[in-house]
Amino acid sequence: MxxxxxxxxxxxxxxxxxxxxxxxxxxxPAERLVAEMVPPPRFDSVRFDTYVPDPNQPSQSEAVTVLSAFAAGLGARPAGGPGGGGRRWFARKPQRPTGPRGVYLDGGYGVGKTHLLASLWHATPAPAEEKAFGTFVELTNLVGALGFQQTVSTLGGHRLLCIDEFELDDPGDTVLVSSLLGRLVDAGVALAATSNTLPGKLGEGRFAAADFLREIQGLSARFRPLRIDGEDYRHRGLxxxxxxxxxxxxxxxxxxxxxxxxxxxxxxxxxxxxxxxxxxxxxxxxxxxxxxxxxxxxxxxxxxxxxxxxxxxxxxxxxxxxxxxxxxxxxxxxxxxxxxxxxxxxxxxxxxxxxxxxxxxxxxx
Known part of the structure; x- marks a missing residue:
């Protein structure tokens, strides 16, 4: 100096x-878009046991319990299925786990939905190349880069696809992704998604969940909505x-x-x-x-x-x-x-x- x-x-x-x-x-390059479909750095080290439920919001603890069981159910390979990270091109369809094939986290801003979604990705006992994590926008970008059929082929060998911030405000993109999810579910891929309930809509029932399930129509029965109540943790006590x-x-x-x-x-x-x-x-x-x-x-x-x-x-x-x-x-x-x-x-x-x-x-x- x-x-x-x-x-x-x-x-x-x-x-x-x-x-x-x-x-x-x-x-x-498109290859980078695929390779980067993992939890972002902010959520690289999160786990279910690092999520701190609000004691005044029992739905938060319940979500941890449900998602932990959901992850555990995705670990077993179906009998006769291929091992490792290979694509299941000619294998028989995997046995579907009992219960819904997908979970949807419905809640307001900052209640920890992305933390829980990333924890689900980490907790699912499968190699990283058999799991994908991305935002709704990143998924639509992937379809734009690879094309619809190639995206189905690329993700169709996965055990789990996590979609953060599922968007309900663009009808075209929502229908596109809904069609993609239908194909992936048919291929045996489990799904998990989050979206947001507006602050002014909290307490008015399953506002976002109803919108989500309506938009994905035929997939509705395969999703279990999980309501997560609470205040924005980014402003809680800060x-x-x-x-x-x-x-x-x-x-x-x-x-x-x-x-x-x-x-x-x-x-x-x-x-x-x-x-x-x-x-x-x-x-x-x-x-x-x-x-x-x-x-x-x-x-x-x-x-x-x-x-x-x-x-x-x-x-x-x-x-x-x-x-x-x-x-x-x-x-x-x-x-x-x-x-x-x-x-x-x-x-x-x-x-x-x-x-x-x-x-x-x-x-x-």
């Missing part, structure tokens, strides 16, 4: 200036999200943090329009922190939906987000929050708020 820097008390800068996400144009910082504070933190990116928020939103959402994970490869200046309200629905996908990828990878401008709970207009995609927007606000809290330590006191 130079004497002038020491005297001023400023945070020393890293040797390399922060890079910009806007400068990245990732290319992602301080409120920090207020946005100044542009100067964000910029200094970006220069002082190895592996940080630094972007103007409106510019980043424009760049996301030029990158397919299936590549947003690759867009964040190696990023240790995302620093954003001049956060403003999202101007339109298409832009907002792209931001939701980016927020999911950052949350999965535990990348803190430091920002100046508007707080994250003001990103989306009232019209958006009351519209058809409101579930996605509430999820994005919840996750970005958690990442903003994680980033608070990047700013020198």
């Amino acid at each position: 130079s004497s002038s820097t020491a005297a001023s008390g400023r945070t020393p800068l890293t040797e390399a200036a922060p890079f910009a996400l806007c400068a990245r144009e990732p290319r992602v 301080p409120e999200a920090p207020a946005p910082f100044s542009d100067e504070q964000v910029t200094k933190a970006a220069y002082a943090t190895e592996g940080a990116s630094l972007d103007d928020f409106p510019g980043l939103l424009d760049h996301l329009a030029a990158v397919h959402p299936s590549r947003y994970g690759a867009l964040t490869d190696g990023v240790r922190a995302v620093c954003l200046t001049d956060v403003t309200a999202v101007p339109d629905q298409s832009t907002a939906l792209r931001l939701v996908v980016l927020a999911d990828r950052l949350y999965d990878r535990e990348v803190p987000v430091l920002a100046s401008g508007l707080p994250f709970d003001r990103l989306f207009s009232d019209e958006m929050l009351n519209g058809g995609y409101r579930k996605k927007y509430f999820r994005a606000i919840s996750r970005l708020t958690a990442l903003a809290r994680d980033a608070k330590g990047l700013v020198a006191e």
